[in-house]
Amino acid sequence: MQFDMSSDQEFFRETTARFLSDRVPVAELRRLSEGGAGYDDDYWRQGAELGWTSLLVDEAHGGGSISGDGLADLALVAFEVGRHAAPGPLVSANVVASALGSAGGDAHAEVLAGLLDGSALATWASTERRPHDRLGDVALTVRADGDELVLDGVKRPVESADRAGHLLVTGRTGDGLTQVLVPTDAPGVSVRPLRGVDLTRRFAEVRFDAVRVPASAAVGEVGGAAEQVERQLQLALVLACCESVGALQSGFDMTVEYASDRYSFGRPLSSYQALKHRFADMKTWLEASHAITDAAVAAVSARSPQAAELASVAKAYVGDRGDELLHECVQLHGGIGVTFEHDIHLFLRRQTLNRTLHGTPAEHRQRVATFVERGATHEEDAA
Amino acid sequence: MSAAQIDEADEVEGVDAFRQRARAFVRDNLRRIEPGEVVGILRNDMTDEEELAEVEHDRKLQRMFFDAGLAGICVPREYGGQGLTPAHQRALNEELLGYEFAARMQSPTMSPCLAVLLDFGTEEQKRTHIPRILTGEEIWMQFLSEPSGGSDVAAALTTAVRDGDEWVLNGSKVWTTGAWWSDWALCLARTNWDVPKHRGLTVFILPLRREGVEVQRIALLNGFRDFCQEFLTDVRVPDTDRIGEVDDGWTVGTRWMFHERMLYNSPYVTAPPGQGHAGVGTRTILLAAREAGHLDDPQVRDLVGEARVLQLVGDALQERIKDGMTSGALSDQAAAIGRLYTGLAQARTTAIAYEVSGADGVVWGDDDGPLVDVGTDYLMRQISCIGGGTTEMARNVVSERVLGMPRERTLDRDVPFRDVPRSAS
Incomplete structure (x- = not known):
């Protein structure tokens, strides 16, 4: 999380933090994990009232930011959500809000309005079932048929699909990409809930069997959505990293405190150099995760030429080191660290989930290699 | 001069105007x-x-x-x-x-x-x-480390004895980069053996070309000969070349090592960003992989990506540390976080270059282009975790000074330095 917050941003972050502490303390998370839903409707609606889904949408479309930099503001929310391991499809809903706000036009104004006030939900159906589960692989087809678009394929995992009224579906039309806003009650859409590692975030597999929607359901141009999809990916990556960094911060703070409170052989754990040195490494990973995430947020917000690369770098680094950091936290807790009773797993779960959604660290390293190669070619051409 | 004129003369140049001026200078004058x-x-x-x-x-x-x-x-x-x-x-x-x-x-x-x-x-x-x-x-050079101990700099054995308005220095310093072509040195010396080690040190400045200063070059395992060791024999330094109070050298030394850790974050250093990554970088790895013909290998691409990740994260981390220390959100000791990251990242990056080079990483011909000497770099891999203070010392600073964990117990704290056990010499 950045150091140079404005006082408005600090107040905003504080408000969200207080709301989360009140509404979803760890006892509540444990309760929510047992039901199917993962969160209560009024929780999400109140979050929306705080601005959680409005920040990437401009004022003309009913949104608005705190600081003028909506993504930087939303990064603070995502960080707090991660720090509390809080429920809700924050990343996915905001990706859709951003897409509808910028490319949705009037046809989708009602869905957007519902997202903004929290009365309805729309999430992003982007990644697919194996073997099409690799980063960037899109096999679902969107075919034009007269005044209609026809969708065939399987999306997975789709966040909160069972409680979303609409899904923003990314599909393929020939060589190009197309995005369609599909009502989940359209004939041919079937939603199969999945189980997962996070206590409160819910995912499903969604099948589209010859699903027909009017051509006006398209968001952006049919076959011309690649740029928009890339933008959505970048948003999803950096916001997931913000959440993860929040989870890392909580896990780390908790473990530092434990190490000073816990005594063995007459000394606190934190007095052993063998452990202190591991804490130093963890602190370094944590600060580096904050740093690269903030840098990626800034680049994506500014639509800088380096945005795509920095978003992947952040995902690769936070995904990789973040897992290591939280498993170290578990290790340093000893036996209590692998119990359900202890809270550390709430944060490990959140990090583990975010690490893999929208591309594993290895997939993002491959993507970064492509940027490196391209950059070198540019420089050599220029020289 | 009128008050208005003084105001005008003292007006601070804006960063944007300054940048334009700097840019013009750089483009017109530098290669x-x-x-x-x-x-x-x-x-x-x-x-x-x-x-x-x-x-x-x-x-x-x-x-x-x-x-x-x-x-x-x-x-x-x-x-x-x-x-x-x-x-x-x-x-x-x-x-x-x-x-x-x-x-x-x-x-x-x-x-x-x-x-x-x-x-x-x-x-x-x-x-x-x-x-x-x-x-x-x-x-300038820093006469800090000694052959008797690298990380424990306060255990300096180089001794300064007062003689009227002068001090007489004897001892040896080591790991001075380029002392053979340098001019002056900042030197930490022991002025009192009868008090605990931190309380008997004093800092001096002295020219390298002075009677009694002998500079010897050290050959590193790769043949590099820019590091030196100095032997000081009855070197006379006037008291006016003392820095700080007598026996209060550790106050100076603490700031000294802080500035050393700041390195490329220091507001006094003029160097392009990324100098913290001096040594093997992503570009070298890319060129080596391309020369080896393995750039399409997914494993190699993973390694190229990893190197770039380490580089960009390092840049972002240094910025964060600099911002945090400037605003006071992070303590000055946080520089050790950057030092630890950079040491490890460079060692890993060097290993990656070696890894993508295959057999050409261990044997090569003069015509092997970017693959030449990659293996020798690899032999030198740990230098990034040693030079400028080891990563182990950085871990001590991060855990004790940044995270506030208990200090290591030491056996030399409240004992006169002359009674402290020392390495066999």
């Missing part, structure tokens, strides 16, 4: 660095004559910066600096990206040496030496 250049670890690729010519060139560059009003950006004007801010320094550094710069003038001359002079020097010392540093006339 562009070829983007394809392979950078290894302390490669011994120059003869002594070439090295000395480079030193002279760096001095000339420093003088050009000075004449253009671009030297000592954060140094007060009365000592020949510009009296500007770290934001100005950062702008200048950014403009230097892709251009030559006075590399040998930066570390340790600007930071820690000049920084320590600013913090603790007498008015006379500052007025004498800082302008000479800024014009490239004086290149």
Whole structure:
């Protein structure tokens, strides 16, 4: 999380933090994990009232930011959500809000309005079932048929699909990409809930069997959505990293405190150099995760030429080191660290989930290699 | 001069205007660095004559910066600096990206040496030496480490004994980079053996070309011969060349090591961003992988990606640490976080270059282009975790000073230094 917050941003972050502490303390998370839903409707609606889904949408479309930099503001929310391991499809809903706000036009104004006030939900159906589960692989087809678009394929995992009224579906039309806003009650859409590692975030597999929607359901141009999809990916990556960094911060703070409170052989754990040195490494990973995430947020917000690369770098680094950091936290807790009773797993779960959604660290390293190669070619051409 | 005129003269140059001025200077005067250049670890690729010519060139560059009003950006004007801010320094550094710069003038001359002079020097010392540093006339060394111990610098055995208005120094210092072509040194010496180790130290400054100072070059395992060891035999230093109070050298030493850790984060250092990554970088790895013909191998691409990740995360981390320390959100000790990250990241990056080189990483011919000497760099891999304070020391600082964990127990704290057990010599 950045150091140079404005006082408005600090107040905003504080408000969200207080709301989360009140509404979803760890006892509540444990309760929510047992039901199917993962969160209560009024929780999400109140979050929306705080601005959680409005920040990437401009004022003309009913949104608005705190600081003028909506993504930087939303990064603070995502960080707090991660720090509390809080429920809700924050990343996915905001990706859709951003897409509808910028490319949705009037046809989708009602869905957007519902997202903004929290009365309805729309999430992003982007990644697919194996073997099409690799980063960037899109096999679902969107075919034009007269005044209609026809969708065939399987999306997975789709966040909160069972409680979303609409899904923003990314599909393929020939060589190009197309995005369609599909009502989940359209004939041919079937939603199969999945189980997962996070206590409160819910995912499903969604099948589209010859699903027909009017051509006006398209968001952006049919076959011309690649740029928009890339933008959505970048948003999803950096916001997931913000959440993860929040989870890392909580896990780390908790473990530092434990190490000073816990005594063995007459000394606190934190007095052993063998452990202190591991804490130093963890602190370094944590600060580096904050740093690269903030840098990626800034680049994506500014639509800088380096945005795509920095978003992947952040995902690769936070995904990789973040897992290591939280498993170290578990290790340093000893036996209590692998119990359900202890809270550390709430944060490990959140990090583990975010690490893999929208591309594993290895997939993002491959993507970064492509940027490196391209950059070198540019420089050599220029020289 | 009227008050209005004084105001005008003292008006601080805006960062944007300064940047324009810096950019014009850089483009008109400095040589562009070829983007394809392979950078290894302390490669011994120059003869002594070439090295000395480079030193002279760096001095000339420093003088050009000075004449253009671009030297000592954060140094007060009365000592020949510009009296500007770290934001100005950062702008200048950014403009230097892709251009030559006075590399040998930066570390340790600007930071820690000049920084320590600013913090603790007498008015006379500052007025004498800082302008000479800024014009490239004086290149400084730090006489800190000793053969008897690297990390435990407060256990210095080099001794200074008072003789009237002078001090007489005896002992040995080591790991001074380029002492054979340098001019002055900042030296930590023991002035009292009858008190605990931190309370009997004093800092002095002395010219390297003075009677009793013998400089020997050390050959590293890759043949690099720029590090030196000095033998001090009855070297006489006037008391006016003492820095700080007698026996209070550890106060100076603590700041000294802080400035050393700051290195490329220091507001006194003029170097393009990314110098923290001197040594094997992503570009070298890409060129080596391409030369080897393995750039399409997914495993190799994973490694290229990893190197780039380490580089960009490192850049972002250094920015964060710098911002955090400037705003007070992070303590000054947080510099150790950057030091730890950089040491480990560089070692890993060097290993990656070796990994993508295959068998050519261990045997090569002169015509193997970017693959030449990658294996030797790999043998030198750990230097990034040793030089400038080991990563183990950085871990102590991060855990104890940043996270506030209990200090290690030491056996030399409240004992007269003469009674402290020492290494077998």
